[in-house]
Amino acid sequence: MLVVRPAAPADLDHLLELAILSGPGFTSLPEDPDQLVERLDLSRDSFTAAIPPRERWYTLMLEETDTGDIDGIGSVKAAVGLKRPFFSFRQMSNTAQSPSLDIKLEHQTLVLVNECSGWTEVGSLFLKADRRKGGAGRLLSQSRYMLIGAEPDMFAENVLAELRGVFTPDGACPFWDHVAHKFFPMPFDQADMMTGSTDKQFILDLAPRHPIYIDLLPEPARAVIGKVHPQGVPAMALLESEGFRTNGLIDIFDAGPTVSCSRDNIRTVRDARNLTVALADEVEAELPSLISTDSIGGFRAVRQKVGLAGDVATLSAETADALKVRAGDTVRVKA
Structure with a gap:
């Protein structure tokens, strides 16, 4: 059985393996053991409520219960842009016209902004290649929303996700090479690392202070703006199925899109119900449902068959063991 559970400091080797497999541009998974240790410690402190709610960053691991193998990762950051700015480029339209010549032009520009301060971010969604079929990705993705729905007041009213921009098969990033590198004269990996490990002052110091006219950019850069x-692409489809939509913001380094949705309108947050657990040797159900615990501490989630009758969710003993719940406990179910 696949179960989504909180990351722990003992997961360092697994997390480093996933970071290496994720490749360039995956800012939240740096190939740096020291940063990953800090992230796992932060996740532990988040799940145990040892730090203030707005500082919490919950990291979730997808585990095979039979083998203990870790196949993927996802996360929820309670609030971004508070201690460090959350920079993006906003795509804007600027009108220029000459009535005497009867000419009207619409110029698309990119402007540096910091608009999402205090928003919750879902991210770090990554699975090993052999796990990207069969519903594992959907389980891991939706588990983040089950976590938010368990205690929604711990999260912001607006939720965003950043998606990685386009890279060529040889690892080059067209937007970085033709645009961002002109302002940040360093390797992409260094800028990417500094984004996650510094206060981002270097961005404020070096980023363009005036609009960038998209029509003046080389075609390879124009072609990837806002592209995933x-x-x-599968992660984008999962986000869209939950109600997320592009909002005109892109990443300043790789031009990947940002999508957002109000917390209470995320489909899984909205539709999951709190039910009381009952146990049975056999569970009658045509299709499996998404099931999670009803609180952040000790959060766990699975996709298994559940019998639904009124306010009762009937689980098998195996499913209850995976969730670490007993008869009479409360679970959240998204049928």
Whole structure:
């Protein structure tokens, strides 16, 4: 059985493996053991409520219960842009016209902004290649919304996700090479690392202070603005199925899109119900449902068959064991 559960400091080797497999541009998974140790410690402190709610960053691992193998990762950051700015480029339309010549032009520009301060971010969604079929990705993705729905007041009213921009098969990033690198004269990996490990002052110091006219950019850069890395297309589809939509913001380094949705309108948050657990040797159900615990502490989630009758959710003993719940406990179910 696949179960989504909180990351722990003992997951360092697994997390480093996933970071290496994720490749360039996956800012939240740096190939840096020291940063990953800090992230796992932060996740532990978040799930145990050892730090203030707005500082919490919950990291979730997808585990095979039979083998203990870790196949994927997802996360929820309670609030972004508070201690460090959350920079983006906003695509804007600027009108220029000459009535005497009867000419009207619409110029598309990119402007540096910091608009999402205090928003919750869902991210870090990554699975090993052999796990990207059969519903594992949907389980891991939706588990983040089950976590938010368990205690919604711990999260912001607006939720965003950033998707990785386009990279060529040889690892080059067209937007970085033709645009961002002109302002940040360093390797992409260094800028990417500094984004996650510094206060981002270097961005404020070096980023363009005036609009960038998209029509003046080389075609390879224009072509990838707001486009998703091929590996991110399934993640984009999952986000859209939950109600997320593009909002005109893109990443300042790789031009990947940002999508957003109000917390209470995320489909899984909205539709999941709190039910009381009952146990049975056999569970009658045509299709499996998404099931999670009803609180952040000790959060766990699975996709298994559940019998639904009124306010009761009937689980098998195996499912209850995976969730670490007993008869009479409360679970959240998204049928």
